[in-house]
Amino acid sequence: MVDDISKAIEGSGSEPLMTADAAASKVEMRPLRDDEPSDEILRNAKNGHVRGDAHPHIELTNEEGFKGDVIFTMPYSLDNLKLYVEPFGKGIRGDAFVEFRNNARRGVIVEPSRTSAAGRYTPRQISKLRGEYRKDVDDIFGLDRSKRTQILKRIRDANIEDDDVRAVLSREIDDLKSSASSSAGGPILPVRPVATDALTSDQVESFRSANREELEKLRSEFIRKNISNTEISRLITENEEKIQRADSNAAFSEIVRDQTKIGRLINSITADDRTSDEARKLRDRIKRRYRKGGAAKKDLLRDGLDLTDEERAIVLKEADKRKKREALVRNREMAKEYGETKEDFEKLRMAREYGAASEEESQMLQYESDEAERAQGERFEQEELVRWNNRSFPQKFWDWLNRKEPPRPRYAPEVLALLSDRNRTAEERKLIQMVVQATEKHNGIRIQDAADRGEGGRWARIRDSLKGGGKAVALATITAATVMVVMSGGTLAAMPFLAKVVGAGVGALASTVAKNRVEKVGRAGKVTKFVVPWMIGTIAGVATGAAAGHAIEAMSSYFSSAVPDAPTPPQGAGQGAGQGAANAISPTGRSGVLASSLVPAAPHGFDLGDYGYLGNKVILEQGSNIWSQITSGLCDQGLLDPKGRAAFADAFYRTVEDGGFKDLFLSYNNRPLGSGVFWNNLPVGTVGHYDRLLSNPKFVDMLVDRIGDNYPSLLQKINSGGFSAFDFIRGVAYSHGAKV
Amino acid sequence: MTNDDNFISAMLSEEYTQKAIAELGMHEVSPEVQAPLLAMIGNGILERVTLELLTALPLEERDRFEQLVGSGKGTELQELLERHIPDLEKFVQQQAEREYEAIKTSIVMARESE
Numbered sequence: 001m002v003d004d005i006s007k008a009i010e011g012s013g014s015e016p017l018m019t020a021d022a023a024a025s026k027v028e029m030r031p032l033r034d035d036e037p038s039d040e041i042l043r044n045a046k047n048g049h050v051r052g053d054a055h056p057h058i059e060l061t062n063e064e065g066f067k068g069d070v071i072f073t074m075p076y077s078l079d080n081l082k083l084y085v086e087p088f089g090k091g092i093r094g095d096a097f098v099e100f101r102n103n104a105r106r107g108v109i110v111e112p113s114r115t116s117a118a119g120r121y122t123p124r125q126i127s128k129l130r131g132e133y134r135k136d137v138d139d140i141f142g143l144d145r146s147k148r149t150q151i152l153k154r155i156r157d158a159n160i161e162d163d164d165v166r167a168v169l170s171r172e173i174d175d176l177k178s179s180a181s182s183s184a185g186g187p188i189l190p191v192r193p194v195a196t197d198a199l200t201s202d203q204v205e206s207f208r209s210a211n212r213e214e215l216e217k218l219r220s221e222f223i224r225k226n227i228s229n230t231e232i233s234r235l236i237t238e239n240e241e242k243i244q245r246a247d248s249n250a251a252f253s254e255i256v257r258d259q260t261k262i263g264r265l266i267n268s269i270t271a272d273d274r275t276s277d278e279a280r281k282l283r284d285r286i287k288r289r290y291r292k293g294g295a296a297k298k299d300l301l302r303d304g305l306d307l308t309d310e311e312r313a314i315v316l317k318e319a320d321k322r323k324k325r326e327a328l329v330r331n332r333e334m335a336k337e338y339g340e341t342k343e344d345f346e347k348l349r350m351a352r353e354y355g356a357a358s359e360e361e362s363q364m365l366q367y368e369s370d371e372a373e374r375a376q377g378e379r380f381e382q383e384e385l386v387r388w389n390n391r392s393f394p395q396k397f398w399d400w401l402n403r404k405e406p407p408r409p410r411y412a413p414e415v416l417a418l419l420s421d422r423n424r425t426a427e428e429r430k431l432i433q434m435v436v437q438a439t440e441k442h443n444g445i446r447i448q449d450a451a452d453r454g455e456g457g458r459w460a461r462i463r464d465s466l467k468g469g470g471k472a473v474a475l476a477t478i479t480a481a482t483v484m485v486v487m488s489g490g491t492l493a494a495m496p497f498l499a500k501v502v503g504a505g506v507g508a509l510a511s512t513v514a515k516n517r518v519e520k521v522g523r524a525g526k527v528t529k530f531v532v533p534w535m536i537g538t539i540a541g542v543a544t545g546a547a548a549g550h551a552i553e554a555m556s557s558y559f560s561s562a563v564p565d566a567p568t569p570p571q572g573a574g575q576g577a578g579q580g581a582a583n584a585i586s587p588t589g590r591s592g593v594l595a596s597s598l599v600p601a602a603p604h605g606f607d608l609g610d611y612g613y614l615g616n617k618v619i620l621e622q623g624s625n626i627w628s629q630i631t632s633g634l635c636d637q638g639l640l641d642p643k644g645r646a647a648f649a650d651a652f653y654r655t656v657e658d659g660g661f662k663d664l665f666l667s668y669n670n671r672p673l674g675s676g677v678f679w680n681n682l683p684v685g686t687v688g689h690y691d692r693l694l695s696n697p698k699f700v701d702m703l704v705d706r707i708g709d710n711y712p713s714l715l716q717k718i719n720s721g722g723f724s725a726f727d728f729i730r731g732v733a734y735s736h737g738a739k740v
Numbered sequence: 741m742t743n744d745d746n747f748i749s750a751m752l753s754e755e756y757t758q759k760a761i762a763e764l765g766m767h768e769v770s771p772e773v774q775a776p777l778l779a780m781i782g783n784g785i786l787e788r789v790t791l792e793l794l795t796a797l798p799l800e801e802r803d804r805f806e807q808l809v810g811s812g813k814g815t816e817l818q819e820l821l822e823r824h825i826p827d828l829e830k831f832v833q834q835q836a837e838r839e840y841e842a843i844k845t846s847i848v849m850a851r852e853s854e
Contacts, residue, residue, distance in 0.1 A: 393756075394829040402813070402814040425769075435777045438847045438850065
C-alpha cells in the first residue's frame with residue numbers, strides 16, 4: 001500500500017495522480033500521540049508553508065489527531081486537497097509521507113517507525129535491498145533450514161538503512177555460505193535447485209533423513225490436531241514416498257515445497273473441517289487441560305479452533321500476547337548487535353536520541369526494552385510452572401510444607417454442604433459420604449495418635465500453620481469427626497427421634513458458640529457459612545468407643561485453637577470411651593474446653609437409617625433468634641416435628657425462666673453466663689457444658705413431661721422397649737456425662 | 741472448582757488424580773463433586789505425611805520442626821529431617837501411599853458393605 005503511493009509519488013511531473021479520496025482509501029491511520037503538536041502545524045499548512053523545498057520535513061497534523069510529513073502538496077485547499085507530484089529526490093530524504101484531506105476523511109501514510117524520519121532510502125529501495133539479501137541467502141546451497149528461516153526473519157525486520165546493520169547482515173550471510181558449503185554435520189536441505197544436480201550418496205542420505213524428520217513433525221501435528229483430512233493424509237503419504245525416491249536437488253526441493261504446503265494446510269484446518277465427534281473430543285480435551293492450567297493455554301493457542309466463547313476469549317488474548325512476544329523477540333534479536341541488557345538498550349537509545357534518531361524511535365526502543373523484559377518475566381513464570389508440575393510428589397510436598405500461605409484445604413463441612421444441593425445424584429451423595437467418612441476417619445486417628453503421644457498441641461499448631469483457612473478449619477474438623485462418628489456408629493444408642501431432638505438442642509448451643517467464632521474468623525478467613533454442627537448433640541445418643549473419643553478430641557482441639565489464649569486441651573481427652581473420657585474433662589468447665597464426654601451408649605438400638613440429612617445445613621444469620629432459626633431449620637428439613645420443636649424449646653425456656661443460665665451449661669471466662677445474655681448475642685469464648693444441661697433435673701423433668709404430652713406414639717415406643725421416658729432421657733444424659 | 745482444589749490436584753500430580761478417580765469410583769460423578777473430594781483426600785495425605793515426619797523426629801527436635809513448618813526456610817527444614825530420617829524422599833512417598841491406601845480401603849469396604 002505504502003509502496004503503491006510512493007510509486008505514484010515517485011512518478012513524475014506535476015500531474016495530479018490521485019485525489020484525497022483515493023489516497024484516503026490507501027492509507028493507514030494512527031492516533032496522534034499526546035506529545036505531538038497539532039494546531040501550529042496545521043496553521044503552517046494553511047499559510048502555505050508546505051512546500052518541501054522550504055520545509056523538507058514539515059509535519060502536518062490536523063485537528064482530528066492525524067499527522068504526517070508533507071512532502072509535496074499543491075495547491076492547498078481545505079475543501080478538496082489534490083495531490084500533485086513532483087520528482088522525488090531519491091536519497092535526499094527518507095520515506096514519502098503524504099498528508100491529504102478533504103471534507104470527509106483525513107489521514108496519513110504511516111511507514112514503519114524505524115525507517116521513517118532518519119532514513120535515507122525510499123521504501124522501494126529498502127525493499128530492493130532486502131530482496132538482495134534474501135537472494136544471497138537463497139543462493140546458499142545446503143543451508144540448514146532453521147538457520148535459513150532465522151536469517152530471513154532478520155533480513156525482514158532489520159533496519160536495513162543502517163550501514164552497520166547491513167554490514168552485520170553481509171558478514172553473517174558470508175559466514176553461512178562458508179559453513180553451509182563445508183557441510184560439517186547436521187541435516188542440511190537444498191533450498192533451491194542448483195546448477196548441478198549431482199549429489200553424493202552421503203548428501204542424499206542426509207537430505208532424506210532431514211526431510212523425514214520434518215515430515216514426522218508435520219505428521220505429529222496432524223495427529224495432535226485430531227482431524228480428518230484426506231488431502232493432507234494423501235500429501236503426507238506422497239511426501240514419504242518422494243523422500244524414499246529422491247536423489248536430486250530438484251526432487252528434494254519439491255519435497256520441501258510439498259512439506260510447506262502440508263504445514264500450511266494443517267494450520268488452516270478449522271473447526272468446520274472436523275466431524276462433530278472430533279470437535280467434541282477436542283473440546284473435551286481442551287477443557288480438561290484448561291482446568292489444569294499451565295500448559296493448557298499453549299494448547300489452546302494451537303488447538304483453539306472449536307471453542308466456547310470463554311475459551312475463545314482466552315485464545316485471542318493469548319494469541320495477542322504471543323504476537324507481541326514474537327515481535328519483541330525479533331526486535332530483541334536485532335538489538336543483540338548492541339547488547340543484551342536493558343542498560344544496553346538505554347545506551348543505544350541515548351546514542352540515537354542525540355544522533356540521527358527521532359524521539360519517537362527512542363521511545364519505541366525504550367518500550368521494546370520494557371516489553372522484552374516483561375515478556376522474559378512471563379516466560380520464566382511459565383517455565384517455572386512447567387518445572388514445578390514435573391517435580392516429584394516429595395519435592396512438591398516440601399514446597400507445600402514451606403509455603404507461608406498454603407491453599408486452604410477442603411474439609412468435611414464444605415464437602416458435606418454439597419449434599420444440600422438438590423442437583424446431586426444418589427451416587428454422588430453416596431460417594432461424598434463415603435469419602436468424608438474415610439478421610440475423616442483417618443484424620444481422627446491422626447489426631448488421636450498425636451494426642452496419645454503427647455503431641456496434640458504441637459500437631460494442632462502445625463496444622464494451623466499449614467491451613468490458609470485457619471481456625472475455621474478446626475470447626476470443620478469437629479463436624480467432620482462427628483459425621484464420622486455418626487456414620488460409623490451404625491446404630492442409635494437411643495430413640496432416634498429424641499436423640500435428634502436433643503441432638504438438635506445441644507447442637508444448637510454448640511452452633512451458637514461456633515457461630516460467634518466462625519463469624520469472627522469468617523471476616524478474616526472468608527468463611528461466612530458453615531454446616532451447623534447440630535450433629536454434635538446426636539453423638540450423645542450415638543457415639544461409642546474410640547470413635548467418639550476422636551470427636552471429643554476434635555472438639556477440644558477446636559476450642560483450644562479457636563481461642564487464642566486458651567490452654568491446651570487435656571491430653572487424652574478423646575481416648576476412647578466411657579468414664580475415662582468423662583473424667584478427662586473438668587466438670588467445672590475449664591475456659592476454652594468444651595466440657596462434654598461420652599459414656600457407653602444406652603441399651604437401645606434404633607437404626608438411624610438414611611444418613612443423607614447430615615449434609616443439610618442451617619445457615620445462621622447475624623442478629624436473628626438463633627433458637628428459632630435452628631429449630632425452624634430442623635423442622636424444614638423434616639428432622640424435627642413441629643411439636644418436638646415446641647417441646648424442646650418450651651422445656652428449655654421454662655428451665656431458664658426458673659433458674660437462669662447459671663445452673664445450666666453456658667459459661668464465659670470461667671463464670672456462668674448471666675440472665676442478661678441472649679441467645680443471639682453470645683460472646684466469643686462462651687463455653688457449653690452439656691453435662692450440666694442434662695444434669696439439670698428440672699430440664700429433664702420438663703422434657704420427659706413434654707415427651708409424654710407431645711409424643712404419645714414415641715412414648716409408647718419407648719415403653720414398649722421396657723423403658724420409661726425418664727430412662728430414655730437419662731440414657732441420653734449419661735451419654736453426655738451427666739448424672740441424673 | 742477453586743484454585744486450592746487445583747493446587748492440591750496439581751501437587752499430587754495428574755497420575756494421582758486419575759488413579760483416585762478410577763479406584764475410588766469417582767468417574768461417574770460430576771467435576772464439581774470430584775474436585776473437592778480429591779482435594780479433601782489430597783489434604784489428608786499431606787497431613788499424614790507431615791504428622792509422620794513429626795513422629796519420626798526425636799522429642800528435642802519437634803519444637804524446631806514446628807517452628808520451621810511454613811516459615812519458608814525450606815533448606816533448614818529439610819536438613820533437620822534428613823539428619824533423622826534416612827532416605828527422606830522415599831519416606832514421604834511411602835507415607836503418602838499408605839494414607840491413600842488406607843482411605844481407599846475404607847471406601848472400598850464401605851461400598852462392599854452396602
